[in-house]
Amino acid sequence: GLSFGSILTHFTPINAALLHLYSPQSGLGKTTALQAAAGIWGDPYRLVLKDSDTVNSKMLRSETLKNLIVLMDEVTNTSAKDLSEFIYPMTSGQQRNRMVASANGERLRGDPWKTMMVSTGNTSIIDKLRAFKNSPQGELKRILEVCVNKVGDLKKEETDRLSMLLLNNYGHAGIPFVQTIIQDVAGARELYTKTQKRIDAEFGFTYQERFYSVLVTDAIVGLTIARKIGLVNFKLKPIREWIKGVVNDNVEVSESMHRAPEEIISEFWADNWNSVLRIKSCVDLRNKDVDSEYTAIPDGLPRDKLVLRYEYDVNKLYIMKEKLMAWCERRQ
Numbered sequence: 001g002l003s004f005g006s007i008l009t010h011f012t013p014i015n016a017a018l019l020h021l022y023s024p025q026s027g028l029g030k031t032t033a034l035q036a037a038a039g040i041w042g043d044p045y046r047l048v049l050k051d052s053d054t055v056n057s058k059m060l061r062s063e064t065l066k067n068l069i070v071l072m073d074e075v076t077n078t079s080a081k082d083l084s085e086f087i088y089p090m091t092s093g094q095q096r097n098r099m100v101a102s103a104n105g106e107r108l109r110g111d112p113w114k115t116m117m118v119s120t121g122n123t124s125i126i127d128k129l130r131a132f133k134n135s136p137q138g139e140l141k142r143i144l145e146v147c148v149n150k151v152g153d154l155k156k157e158e159t160d161r162l163s164m165l166l167l168n169n170y171g172h173a174g175i176p177f178v179q180t181i182i183q184d185v186a187g188a189r190e191l192y193t194k195t196q197k198r199i200d201a202e203f204g205f206t207y208q209e210r211f212y213s214v215l216v217t218d219a220i221v222g223l224t225i226a227r228k229i230g231l232v233n234f235k236l237k238p239i240r241e242w243i244k245g246v247v248n249d250n251v252e253v254s255e256s257m258h259r260a261p262e263e264i265i266s267e268f269w270a271d272n273w274n275s276v277l278r279i280k281s282c283v284d285l286r287n288k289d290v291d292s293e294y295t296a297i298p299d300g301l302p303r304d305k306l307v308l309r310y311e312y313d314v315n316k317l318y319i320m321k322e323k324l325m326a327w328c329e330r331r332q
Contacts, residue, residue, distance in 0.1 A: 001239070002215070003037035004177055004231075005222025006069040006116040009214060011192045015093025016062070017211040018117045020075075020125045023148040030120040030148055032163060034071045037118060039170035040177070041068055048073050055086050059095050062117075063110045069118065076121040080132030083125055084139060090117065091142045091211070116218055126253060133332040140254050142211045146246055173231050180229050188225070195221050202240075203247055212250070216243055268327055269317070275307035276300060281314045 002019060009016070021030045035044035049058055051074040062070050070090075075083070089096055094112040099105065119125070126145055129136040181188045196217040199205070205213045220240065226232045269276070278300030299312070309318040 001219030001223040001226075001234075002116045002118060003040045003069045003222070004173075004226045005218030005220070007067040007178070007181070008188070008192055008218055008221055009114040009116060010067055011189050012114070012196075012214050012217075014114070014211060014214040015112065016070075016091045016115050016117055017215045018087065018091065018119060018125075018143045019215060020143055020145045021118065021120045021148050022122065022124050022145065024122050025150070026122075028148045028150055031073055032159075032166065034073055034118060034120060035163070035166045037069060038071050039166050039173075041174040042171045044166055044170060047071060051075055051077055055082070058086075059089065060110075062090065062113045062115060063095060065115060066111070066113050067115050069116050072117065072119040074121060075119045075125070076123055080128040083128055084132060084136065087139045087142055116215065126250075130257065136332075137254065137257065140250075140257070141208060144212055144215050144246065144250055145253075173226070176229055177226060177231060180225060188221075191224070192217065192221050195224070203244060209247075209251075212247055216247065219243070264328075265317070265319075268319070268324060269308060271327065272307045272323070274303040275305050277302055277306060277309045278312060279309065281311035281316065 021033065023030065031048075034048050038044035038047040041047065049061060049070070049072045051072075053072075058070070058072065078086070093114060095110045097109055098107045100107050124145060124147075125143060126136075126140060129139050133139075196213060199217055199220065200213055203209075203212075203216065220236065220243075223232060223234055223236060223239065227234065227236070277298055279298040300310075307320050307323045310316075311318075
């Protein structure tokens with residue numbers, strides 16, 4: 001659905017969004033799904049990008065394909081930092097601005113793109129980003145993630161046959177699909193607008209979920225037009241219900257990442273457990289009743305640098321401000 005509908009992203013203000021399919025198990029059809037999506041337009045073997053391909057090559061592929069779907073297989077080994085730095089420029093719809101190596105000038109940035117992207121992997125991108133950043137809300141709203149589960153049992157000869165059909169029969173469905181849209185661009189735009197309004201109301205999308213809105217609408221309208229001209233025979237109602245469940249799961253994950261101040265302080269405390277002074281509150285010169293010559297033995301001395309002072313008798317915690325700020329900056 002996204003492969004057909006990707007070219008309809010041109011009807012929206014969104015430049016790109018990402019659908020990620022993941023599962024720790026292999027052999028569940030993630031790569032096969034990419035091959036099927038690629039086969040609408042051309043040779044799956046050439047169109048599907050690999051994890052070993054560089055970020056710059058993926059950006060160039062997006063620029064070259066313009067509106068055609070961008071497919072990336074196995075992003076499992078990509079680090080969380082690289083993923084975070086990759087998602088923003090890819091979904092912004094244009095190349096990074098760069099200087100010419102041999103002169104004091106800017107390189108040609110290239111034309112922008114409006115497309116959809118699909119990636120696969122053995123791990124969740126959201127989990128990786130959450131480990132890298134405290135609250136990666138900006139990236140999360142641009143990604144719709146699906147955990148791929150095993151459905152039924154296919155015999156090896158059936159999967160082999162399907163794979164060979166996909167790899168040897170491609171580039172045909174895209175032609176009548178595009179011709180249908182070209183013959184009635186205004187009608188396609190009207191269908192898209194009506195469908196998006198209905199989906200936004202049904203799914204409860206707001207401006208914050210604008211990337212989700214375009215992802216879902218592209219897929220539904222793409223399948224609607226493809227079904228109308230006989231390219232697919234999928235029933236749309238169960239697909240919409242399934243997508244609604246996927247969206248709800250992603251929204252719940254995003255909302256669960258909002259951290260309370262107490263959680264953040266607790267995590268900071270745990271990370272600096274060997275830098276805490278545990279001592280009673282009366283043991284300093286603030287109490288005039290205590291002899292200035294009085295020396296206390298703390299219950300716990302910092303083994304490393306002093307970062308926190310915990311007065312356990314009154315449940316007060318004092319934190320060195322600059323240490324907390326530096327820690328928060330590292331965790332973003």
